[in-house]
Amino acid sequence: MQNNAKKILVAMHLGNGYGSQPGAWRMPGVDPESFTNFDVMVKQAQAAERGKLHFLFFPDGPASERDIETQPPGPNIDVMMTMAAIARETKRIGLVATGSTTFNEPFNLARHFKALDVMSHGRAGWNAVTSSTDDTAAYYGKRIPSSEERYGRAHEMIQLMQALWGSWGKDAWVHNKENSEFTKKGAINAINLQGEYVGASGPLYVPPSAQGQPVIVHGGGSPNAHELAGRFANVVVGATFTIDDARAQRKAFRDAAKRYSRDPDEIKFFAGLMTTIAKDRRTALDRRIQLTESNFPERVAYLQRMLGIPLDINRLNEPLNQAQLTNARPSPYDPRSAHALKIAKEGWSLRDIIAHGVIDYHPVIVGPGVEAADHMQEWFEAGAVDGFWITPDVNADGIDAFVDEVVPILQQRGLFHEDYEGETFRANLGVPDQYGIDPRIMNHKNK
Amino acid sequence: MQNNAKKILVAMHLGNGYGSQPGAWRMPGVDPESFTNFDVMVKQAQAAERGKLHFLFFPDGPASERDIETQPPGPNIDVMMTMAAIARETKRIGLVATGSTTFNEPFNLARHFKALDVMSHGRAGWNAVTSSTDDTAAYYGKRIPSSEERYGRAHEMIQLMQALWGSWGKDAWVHNKENSEFTKKGAINAINLQGEYVGASGPLYVPPSAQGQPVIVHGGGSPNAHELAGRFANVVVGATFTIDDARAQRKAFRDAAKRYSRDPDEIKFFAGLMTTIAKDRRTALDRRIQLTESNFPERVAYLQRMLGIPLDINRLNEPLNQAQLTNARPSPYDPRSAHALKIAKEGWSLRDIIAHGVIDYHPVIVGPGVEAADHMQEWFEAGAVDGFWITPDVNADGIDAFVDEVVPILQQRGLFHEDYEGETFRANLGVPDQYGIDPRIMNHKNK
Missing domain, CATH: 3.20.20.30 (Luciferase-like domain)
Known part of the structure; x- marks a missing residue:
């Protein structure tokens, strides 16, 4: 330019x-x-x-x-x-x-x-x-x-x-x-x-x-x-x-x-x-986890509704399994849902998916x-x-x-x-x- | 004390x-x-x-x-x-x-x-x-x-x-x-x-x-x-x-x-x-004259009513004469009138009387x-x-x-x-x- x-x-x-x-x-x-x-x-x-x-x-x-x-x-x-x-x-x-x-x-x-x-x-x-x-x-x-x-x-x-x-x-x-x-x-x-x-x-x-x-x-x-x-x-x-x-x-x-x-x-x-x-995605995610951990239970509950699948708050360290990813359907009522599913499909743990800011007021850069x-x-x-x-x-x-x-x-x-x-x-x-x-x-x- | x-x-x-x-x-x-x-x-x-x-x-x-x-x-x-x-x-x-x-x-x-x-x-x-x-x-x-x-x-x-x-x-x-x-x-x-x-x-x-x-x-x-x-x-x-x-x-x-x-x-x-x-009363009065001169005509008119006597805007440099001072009656409707008459009786010129701030919102110190x-x-x-x-x-x-x-x-x-x-x-x-x-x-x- x-x-x-x-x-x-x-x-x-x-x-x-x-x-x-x-x-x-x-x-x-x-x-x-x-x-x-x-x-x-x-x-x-x-x-x-x-x-x-x-x-x-x-x-x-x-x-x-x-x-x-x-x-x-x-x-x-x-x-x-x-x-x-x-x-x-x-x-x-x-x-x-x-x-x-x-x-x-x-x-x-x-x-x-x-x-x-x-x-x-x-x-x-x-x-x-x-x-x-x-x-x-x-x-x-x-x-x-x-x-x-x-x-x-x-x-x-x-x-x-x-x-x-x-x-x-x-x-x-x-x-x-x-x-x-x-x-x-x-x-x-x-x-x-x-x-x-x-x-x-x-x-x-x-x-x-x-x-x-x-x-x-x-x-x-x-x-x-x-x-x-x-x-x-x-x-x-x-x-x-x-x-x-x-x-x-x-x-x-x-x-x-x-x-x-x-x-x-x-x-x-x-x-x-x-x-x-x-400096990198991992450091940024860890920072965001530190900042938002108190909100994780409510965010997991909300992510369930965005993706239309049950999620387990006790498996925060694990990525979604193949069945979850297959059954997930982005909610038409939340414009962030498709992006949330995209992040989930990249294989991040449930904790990291949320730490990407997929449920925030605006698009979020974590990286x-x-x-x-x-x-x-x-x-x-x-x-x-x-x-x-x-x-x-x-x-x-x-x-x-x-x-x-x-x-x-x-x-x-x-x-x-x-x-x-x-x-x-x-x-x-x-x-x-x-x-x-x-x-x-x-x-x-x-x- | x-x-x-x-x-x-x-x-x-x-x-x-x-x-x-x-x-x-x-x-x-x-x-x-x-x-x-x-x-x-x-x-x-x-x-x-x-x-x-x-x-x-x-x-x-x-x-x-x-x-x-x-x-x-x-x-x-x-x-x-x-x-x-x-x-x-x-x-x-x-x-x-x-x-x-x-x-x-x-x-x-x-x-x-x-x-x-x-x-x-x-x-x-x-x-x-x-x-x-x-x-x-x-x-x-x-x-x-x-x-x-x-x-x-x-x-x-x-x-x-x-x-x-x-x-x-x-x-x-x-x-x-x-x-x-x-x-x-x-x-x-x-x-x-x-x-x-x-x-x-x-x-x-x-x-x-x-x-x-x-x-x-x-x-x-x-x-x-x-x-x-x-x-x-x-x-x-x-x-x-x-x-x-x-x-x-x-x-x-x-x-x-x-x-x-x-x-x-x-x-x-x-x-x-x-x-x-x-530094002294004269210097202060001159400063105040410089600051307020544009208001003198209306202030002379108002001072007439405060003292109950006619005043001549063309005689700003002269003190009030004996007849004016004798006939002056402080207006009961303006609490500043007695002070204005006191200043007038000290022999100041009409300009200086007004420059003492006798028609201001509060008592005035000019000195x-x-x-x-x-x-x-x-x-x-x-x-x-x-x-x-x-x-x-x-x-x-x-x-x-x-x-x-x-x-x-x-x-x-x-x-x-x-x-x-x-x-x-x-x-x-x-x-x-x-x-x-x-x-x-x-x-x-x-x-």
Whole structure:
């Protein structure tokens, strides 16, 4: 590939500060207080920036899914406050935090994200999610609204927040001491938008950032997600297990962008990838066994259903026998099943099959860095993705492992940039700056 | 006074980064981009910490009060994000930010403030204010609720937020890698409080900070404010112009605390004080004239009403004449009027009378540091205050002026501490740590 050809975009998921695997917090070299230690989170962000990764990504959501007596909560302690800390101690990496469109007021969220964008000199992104679980609603003493209401409100939230972000025109902030002109006359505008769910007068008293305003990020794969992202997003973080499915998802988002008269290249589709990088497959599998052993009984039970055959928890050290392999039928209800059977047929022990991460949230690399690079290259060259969001098993050394073992291979293959292209998140993503208020927003009556 | 005697507490109001006076942003040495320059705000915070001041204080509110074409907005760009930046680059100073009880969800605000408390190692405080203007409500596309509703919601907000903050017991977070105990069994509790205005299930997934949970701060002087602060607050930021009034206000808050079975010494009353510190009165007045000249016409008009006599804007350089002084009657509707007349009788020119700050939000010192020290000593020894919140005219050099010219005099007189007493905001304020959920909150049915 030529040097100026399109390259893979890469994001790093930092989460709770420990890593994605339940045993991450107990690993040697991991500060058990990482959850509240902002030094640790800043160091991890700097490690990702050393690898020239495009952005940090903080999902958010209910913390009640895990057994808190033995495991840390999944979400970060507070995504906005963590990003504020990281913004001051990094220079180029993008900063994408999740904020609910369901349980925030547009003015409050718009102000936090625009301030983050200004303090990071144009590196902020907002992952706009609709909250969808009763657990999250209960945090607010509320019931979860219907899907129609949630997405209706989400469209209004993004419109209003973008309007607030654009309420200072590009050249509004003059701050000329000599002639006492702080802002340009007429260049700051009220919004006065009132939708069915939310409203705001504006203006928001925050000048444009170096990229104008934050990038909109969205996730999910439903028709509602296509419409929302197609209309507003520059980044989509997807969950997908096969090249064919990823290609179809990416196309759906690009098609949605076209329906909103946007250039489809302005919407970048990211697939998830979880990593356990080590010098060889065996070392990586052993590391993953150490990280996940407490979950083995439930995973064996689940693998039975994926393969449609009985499995024996007492035979973890043995490969599946010929009868099991012959009778196995990948479940049509779980897109990971075919891959699980493929691994089983390679002759790995039951323990090792599970340690390959065949029952995780995203495809998993358990092996040397070149395996991650191969996976990324294959998906990228198949037109399935614009980039990947990487979830390391253990942040403390998993980020460095990706940066040191995967990034150089991708660079050597001409698939990953040698340095940041620009100063802002939009410049590094390859999407246009955004200033002012989109006239379509002001003319569009919220439904 | 003895070394272990009670001493004056001091807070510093940083605001928009420029200072309180309209011309602050245009002064020599002031970065005209201070509003968005977090380096500047961090530097100002460090200056206040150098002076061992007890806390930084960020009010918040509608930005629409000022003429944005010639002056910066009054409020900080975003009080929480600014505090997050400052928390990482200071060590001991308290961090009090304002958050509306009217237009926030308890879970969101509780999470931000507890995260700030954790990241600052126990230095956060929440100035809980009820939003009261139509301008603020319009930011949210809403009407301002009635006073009853606003204070009803404020009581519920604080109860819920304190319950969320206390939902992890003091010893809940074990994080013992050896025995895989992340949190103590049964030490993390849901809240499940539902009031008339707000509700939350909890728990909030943030461990206790070094001081347990953030300090509650409140402002205002109404009976509603007395009840709210008496019940919950450790700090009250007041607005008052005379020793007698301040003493009465302080007593009202202390009495309210007693009604809620609290030790009145746990509620600290702070009066405002604005400062223009210079080597002598003349230099200070000239500095203030430079800072405020654009406002002179409206201030002369207002001073007429305060004194009940006609004043001539064309005679700014002349003192009031004998007839004016004889006919002047301090307005009973403005508590600053008597002081304005006193200054007028000292023979200052009309320009200088106004430059004394006789029409400002708080008492104003325009002169050498010893005048500020004298004012503070007099009020403190009269039992009118526990401390002061200082608003400098220009942050860039006004904070240093206070630290270098006022603090040493107070220290010499034994009225101000030589160093921080402890590591946390509560330790330095002299109020107890707070852990867990107050049983009175859980038993008290929200009205």
